[in-house]
Amino acid sequence: MSILEVGTVKAVEPAVPLVAAPPPPPFDLESHEWLRTLRADGATRDAAIARLHTLLLGAARFEISRRRHTMRHLRGNELEDIAAEAAADATLSVLRRLDDFRGASRFTTWAYKFALLEAAVKLRKRAWQGREVPLEPDDWDIFSSTALGPDAASEQRELLAAVQTAVAEALTPHQRSVLVALAVNGVPIDVLAERLSTNRGALYKTLHDARRKLRAHLVERGFALADRLEAE
């Protein structure tokens, strides 16, 4: 029985007066102006959307110029097409999610991340377009003992062998495929999500579960992981 059902006046009247949820943090003036104009009607809204689109096109181009060196086979006009698509998709995302903006950052910072995400996802997909996504370990070389130099300590050889055993024995087939694709073969998570008809969040959960199992398997066998693997 909850304390509110006891029936005395004292119990149903909270000692501390109930207060409404705290007001959201006040938006800075510029963010407030973005929201006001994007929620307005007619020409005001159209002009705000055009400004938003210009802002996001700039962010998409920024992202593409950062990754240009990894996309050498693409011509300039293809990259500009990707920027345009990313800006258009990001503008729609921002307009659709306008009510999600809570003023935790500046509005432009919040909006930028949609453009950067769209551009990054499109570039990763473009880079893997037409390529087979390897779900089996075809790059275990780094874990084979022949790839280890003579300096590698024997404890490290043992750890490598144990990791391979753990991958083979401790994981479900799906966990193994996801782990190998993402963490060994370097397949981008959104590319894999598309091929497996799932989404990024679900795939990361699978990767996370697989990693927990590997760690537990290794710790059970006496390997101390914490002092060795945290450095990035």
Place this chain on the structure above:
Amino acid sequence: MTDRSEIGQALGRLLGPAEPEVGCDVCFDELDRYVELELAGRDVDAEIPGLRAHLAGCPACREEHDSLYALLSA
């Protein structure tokens, strides 16, 4: 020749971060606030626990974080 640090990095990619971490969805939701806090020199780990660990374990979110950070610093 494969050296120790290369092996360490490969193991790090396989085993991921040891600390608790958020998922990709929470990471995206918090990314704008996280980067602004970072740029303001605030203690992001205390204010948004688990996001730094996710960035260490998730290359795609890491890229998006680095891009937003670079864009705001430009």
